[in-house]
Amino acid sequence: MIKEKIKVSVRDLVEFILRSGDLNSEFVGNGNRRALEGARIHRKIQKSKNENYTKEVSLKYEAEYDDFILAVEGRADGIIIENGNVTIDEIKTTNAQLNDIDDNYNPLHLAQAKCYAYIYSIQNDLVAINIQLTYYQIDNDEIKYLRYTYSIDELKAFFEDLLKKFYNWAMISYSWINERNSSIEKIDFPYKNYRKGQRKLAVTVYRTIEREKKLFVQAPTGIGKTISTIFPSIKAMREGMTSKIFYLTAKTIAGTVADETFKMLRDKGLRIKTLDITAKEKICLNERTECTPESCPYAKGHYDRINDAIMDMILNEDDFSRAKIEEYAKKHTVCPFEFSLDLSLWSDVVICDYNYVFDPNVGIKRFFQDKSDFTLLVDEAHNLVDRSREMFSAELFKKEFLSLKKSMQGKSSKIEKVLSKINSIFLQMKKQCGENNFFVAKEKQVALDGYLRQFIGEAELYLVNNKKSSKCDELIDLYFKSLSYLKISDMYDSSYMTYVEKDGDDVKIKLFCLDPSKLLSQTLQKVRGTIFFSATLLPITYYKSLLGGSHEDYAICLDSPFDTKNRMILIADDVSTKYKDRENTREKVAEYIDAVVWKKPGNYIVYFPSYEYMNMIYEIYKDRGTNMIIKQESSMSEDDKESFLKMFEDEKKGIIAFCVLGGIFSEGIDLKNDRLIGVIIVGVGLPQICLERDIIKDYFEEKYGLGYEFAYLYPGFNKVMQSAGRVIRTETDRGVILLIDERFLHKNYIKLFPKEWFPYIKVNKNNIEAYLDGFWRNL
Known part of the structure; x- marks a missing residue:
């Protein structure tokens, strides 16, 4: 029988077992510049060495126990072999004065090097080995060396003591993996039948992870993307293909959907530990987010209590939700944010914003330094293009x-x-x-x-x-x-x-x-598999090129599971909504809105490309009829947003909401059944012409000959598709989508239409009511 391997890095092992004292983010020259300079200085020092110096040496030690194997892995900065003597070199950058650095400066530095020294000694049958701690002062470029010599017996005693202290944690991990995998083996797909396209998606996700690829999925609303990506991923976890799943989102609501999916699976018998990471500012329990022992009781002595908090949580909870993290953080008086980051080591699934994986400033770096078997599930992946541009700018x-x-x-x-x-x-x-x-x-x-x-x-x-x-x-x-x-x-x-x-x-x-693909791919290459999925990932070639895909990666476009008879797509191409024509066509736009909302009482949303245009039509429309007119404001709090959406709860009320394409009400809202029976989209959603968009246009025109498409057409049409997707959310929903703009029937746009938009009907002010009559009468 092959024993389960429990993996831990040398750095995590040392820091986890030996840390103590206060959490302190007070400015003390606390490593920010060192983090910036560290890699460069490491390379500089390593490059200055002679042929006796071998840099970045991977080391691995496996301790076999009755039930499992504990694999300790790490990478020494350098190994020096001179005259038969071996020295482990551990490089640290510092802004402390070198005179202040002595044997007691940071015990964790020496402990880490001692682990490397022991592993190397065992692998090479050494009876003694040297350690050199190289401290580089980044203000004056001076270097100080601290040198030590240890016998193999001294190192063995130190290393085995570390493993002894970590054994109980490894045993908990081993027992949990068995319990988790046993539950995964027993659990079936949680629904009686697969929806149209759902089984194909689930199978493709599994094969993507199995073959260590990336997958780009265009999956219309209703297929069940969340369960169809999560379920095969946890099955792959059972087969040992992946040890951790990161479910990445652009908005909090998407994380909530993932949480609900795991709750459903737990109700069916699944045992799995999931973690929600909440931003420090939101989860902080102190009156002011100030992580110093003088200002925060949760920071003072944090490291003395944190391991007890972790043990308590992992033994008693599976769902590491924000509420649970706050509860246990208060119980043990530890910082909830740092607590959540530590819990990520003990979680099977981490649900978090994109930036915790990709952002160079706030990413959880402990997981993405080296190649891993992790799986990334990237929800609403169309958002990652602009988000990653922002992260890398x-x-x-x-x-x-x-x-x-x-x-x-x-x-x-x-x-x-x-x-x-x-x-x-x-x-x-x-x-x-x-x-x-x-x-x-x-x-x-x-x-x-x-x-x-x-x-x-x-x-x-x-x-x-x-x-x-x-x-x-x-x-x-x-x-x-x-x-x-x-x-x-x-x-x-x-x-x-x-x-x-x-x-x-x-x-x-x-x-x-301009092109984030290279920087994204640096992270993607370090994980086993990545699934990018969205209801609006068209054209897929555009997203593959910008999100780090290659010709070897997979892509699928799935058909909508909903009956096309339940929706009617109308296109009014006799109106120009270009900026120069808006004043002249505003009455015509208002007439089209009238035609749709008066034909059948109910709730409608009208989307505009800008607040200025929205307010122009609102002013001439607000006094028409008896419908309640509401509109999106440019700055809305979470409470404002909730109040706005609550207006749709009464299906018979007859709300007409004026909103902005690409805004908070154009994606991520789920108005099922008759809460929304129609969407009217005014304009093709092109981003406003600006310096940045023109820079993007020029860059991709030179690179692919597709400057306008990459800068304006594709991002704009994605907003249109997202807004149109608000209408039909379930197999019983019925609704109308009206697109108003002469450009919608140009070939450049028609070729972007998703499959479920066919057939569509071209209308004008003389025949639109007849088509609407026929649609609503036949339902």
Whole structure:
């Protein structure tokens, strides 16, 4: 019988067993710049070594127990072999003064190196080995070495003590995996029958994971995408193909649907541990999100209590929901956000926003350093294009540096000086903008990067020594913005453009990621399988090219499971909704709205490409008839949104809602049955012409000859499809979709229509009522 392998990294093992004390995010030069510089400095040091130095050496040790094998894995920064002596080199960057670094500086650094030393010694039959801790001071480029020599017996005692302390945790993990897998083996698909296309989707998802591919799925509403991706993924987990599933979402509502799916499966007998990750600001239990032992009782002594909290949670709960995390965090007085991140190690499924996997600034890096067997389920994947562009881009504003310079007068001449240099560079860039008020370049501003690095160094020194300064908040804010900018700058390549733009009396510089595919693929290559799915993933070739797909990956387009007789798609192509024509055609648009909403009482949504256009039609329409007219506002709280949607609960009320394409009411809302019987879409949803869209257009015109399509046509039509998808949500729903714009019947648009949009009916103001009569009468 093959024994189950429980895997743990050297770093996680050491930190989990040996950590103690307070959680403290107070600014103490706490590693942010080191994280930025770390990889570069590692490469620099490694490159400077001679042929006796081997860098990035993978090491693995397996401890066999009666029931399972514990696999401890890691990667030593370097191994030096000289004159028959072996030295493990562990490189650490620091902004601490090297005189302050001694044997007691950070015991975890030495502990990690001792693990590597023991594993290497066992593999190579050594009786003694050296350890070198290399500390690189990033302010002055000085290096300090701490050297140790250990016998194999000393290392064995240390390492076996670590494993002994971790054994109970590994045993819990082993027992849980058996219990989980046994329940997965017994559970069947939770519905009596598969819907049309559902079985095909589930089988394809399983095969994608099995074959270590990526899958792009266009699956219309009603197929049941959530269960059809989750169910085969957990079956693959039972077969040992994947050890962890990440269910990634763009909006909270999608995570809620995943939670409900797992609850249903648990009701059928599934045992699986799921975790919902909530943003720190939302889940913080303190009055103010300030993670210092002086300000937060949950931070003081956090590491002394955290393992007890984890043990309590994993032994007593399967659903690590926000409410449960808060409950156990209060019980054990630990930070709920850090608690949730630790629970991710013990979870089978992690439900979280895209950014926890892909964002270089906030991603959970512990899972994506090396190749893994994880599975990513990317819900509403059409959103990831713009979201990833945002994650991989960065911008800075001149005003913030000038304001900080004024605030720092008389406090730090060094910071003042470097801020003056940065301000001068912004002034030079402002001149380059000329009469166009902007300029675009393929290269980044190297001089700016250099001064930003100086600013960050001086800011760190000042903040460490002036923690109580009233101006620290402003300095800290710009410090972190500069760090993020430099992190993106280090990624800069041919998929980026730099643009500088006058913004009123301010100047903005942006490192703009046009094609996120390469950066996304760096993460995708480290997991076993990825499933991108959406009801609007057309054209699939567009999404494959921007989301890191290749010609070897799979793609499927599924048919709608709903009867086409339950919906009628009308296209009024005798109206121009182009900006220049809107004033002249507004009465005609209002007449078409009248024709639809007066033919059958009920709830309708009318979607517009902008608030300006929406308000134009609203003003001439609001006094017509007795229907209740409501409209989306440009800024709405969660309570406002809920109140808005509650208006649709009365199916007979007769609500007409004016909303914006691509807004909060155009996707992710589920108005089933007769809560919504019609959608009217005014315009083709093209993004507003702007500098960024034109930069995208020029880039993809040069790359593929499809600039307009990538920048405007495809993103715009996705909004149209999402809005149209609000109508038919179940097999019993009935409804009308009216598309108003002359461009909808151009061939460039018709070829984008999903299968379920055929047949459609071309209408005008003379025959639309007859078609509507026939549709509603025949139901």
